[in-house]
Amino acid sequence: MTPAASEPVPLIRLEAVSKTFTLPDGGRFPAVQSVTLDIAAGQVLGLIGRSGAGKSTLLRLINLLERPDAGRVLVDGRDLVTLPKRELRATRQHLGMIFQQFNLLQNATVFDNVAFPLRLHPGPEGKRSKAEIDTRVRECLALVGLGDKLQAYPAQLSGGQKQRVAIARALAPRPQVLLCDEPTSALDAETTRSVLQTLREINQKLGVTLVIVTHELAVVQALCDRAAVVEGGRVVEQFAVADLDTPRLSALGQELAQEQGKTRVLAEHAARTAAASPTSVNPAL
Numbered sequence: 001m002t003p004a005a006s007e008p009v010p011l012i013r014l015e016a017v018s019k020t021f022t023l024p025d026g027g028r029f030p031a032v033q034s035v036t037l038d039i040a041a042g043q044v045l046g047l048i049g050r051s052g053a054g055k056s057t058l059l060r061l062i063n064l065l066e067r068p069d070a071g072r073v074l075v076d077g078r079d080l081v082t083l084p085k086r087e088l089r090a091t092r093q094h095l096g097m098i099f100q101q102f103n104l105l106q107n108a109t110v111f112d113n114v115a116f117p118l119r120l121h122p123g124p125e126g127k128r129s130k131a132e133i134d135t136r137v138r139e140c141l142a143l144v145g146l147g148d149k150l151q152a153y154p155a156q157l158s159g160g161q162k163q164r165v166a167i168a169r170a171l172a173p174r175p176q177v178l179l180c181d182e183p184t185s186a187l188d189a190e191t192t193r194s195v196l197q198t199l200r201e202i203n204q205k206l207g208v209t210l211v212i213v214t215h216e217l218a219v220v221q222a223l224c225d226r227a228a229v230v231e232g233g234r235v236v237e238q239f240a241v242a243d244l245d246t247p248r249l250s251a252l253g254q255e256l257a258q259e260q261g262k263t264r265v266l267a268e269h270a271a272r273t274a275a276a277s278p279t280s281v282n283p284a285l
């Protein structure tokens with residue numbers, strides 16, 4: 001279908017992308033099968049599905065960490081699959097990524113971890129100066145609340161702090177998109193909440209588009225505008241997370257709706273309780 005003239009061009013468009021892995025025994029496994037997916041600028045999209053559904057592979061197709069066997073990967077209208085290597089490297093700068101296990105350089109300080117992509121790749125105006133890198137690293141670490149950890153090593157940090165360093169590193173080259181592969185799966189509930197809060201701020205204040213692979217429905221509830229349900233390498237359903245009126249088709253979509261319903265009831269109950277006993281409100285607030 002051709003988009004209507006008024007429809008904005010999505011920042012990312014996957015067009016009939018497929019990826020099949022060759023297994024050690026010579027067998028072939030179709031991990032992603034002809035997926036078409038649009039992601040608008042500024043959106044927070046959750047890719048949800050059971051283990052092995054193909055979520056991570058789909059995410060890695062967006063920045064061509066996995067090359068598709070078929071289909072097109074359009075970012076800002078340009079097909080990454082056909083870009084020459086140099087231009088692909090430059091375009092990848094717009095697509096930051098964070099991982100479940102943080103993937104920090106263990107022998108480098110927090111400062112050097114965040115400086116790494118800035119030293120490796122030139123900016124839009126060519127090679128970056130030392131002062132420019134210094135300023136940007138400090139800016140990014142302040143943004144994630146780690147302005148006082150410049151000289152620490154990853155081993156000296158908590159899991160949540162490590163993920164914040166990874167977020168700062170991903171943001172350093174000023175990406176338009178942050179691809180997040182199970183960003184909170186290795187973190188406890190409290191730390192998860194604060195990392196999600198940071199990701200929300202990055203989306204709202206900096207306008208960075210987020211694509212998040214997660215199996216945690218609470219993460220989708222807390223952060224995502226839209227969700228795409230992945231099953232057997234296909235996107236079987238997409239919906240606006242806030243829309244609880246349109247019936248969900250997939251089992252996971254329905255499970256999420258149930259969770260959202262419970263959360264809504266609890267929030268309404270809390271609001272009623274607070275209204276009924278106004279004295280319980282902290283007068284300092």
Ligand SMILES: Nc1ncnc2c1ncn2[C@@H]1O[C@H](COP(=O)(O)OP(=O)(O)OP(=O)(O)O)[C@@H](O)[C@H]1O
Pocket residue numbers: 021022023029031049050051052053054055056057058215
């Ligand atoms: N490099 C690879 N070689 C062979 N098979 C692979 C490779 N990468 C992924 N797979 C297989 O493709 C399928 C989809 O993997 P993927 O990691 O995308 O799923 P997922 O939905 O992210 O699952 P999980 O939440 O468990 O990570 C899995 O069965 C996985 O074993």
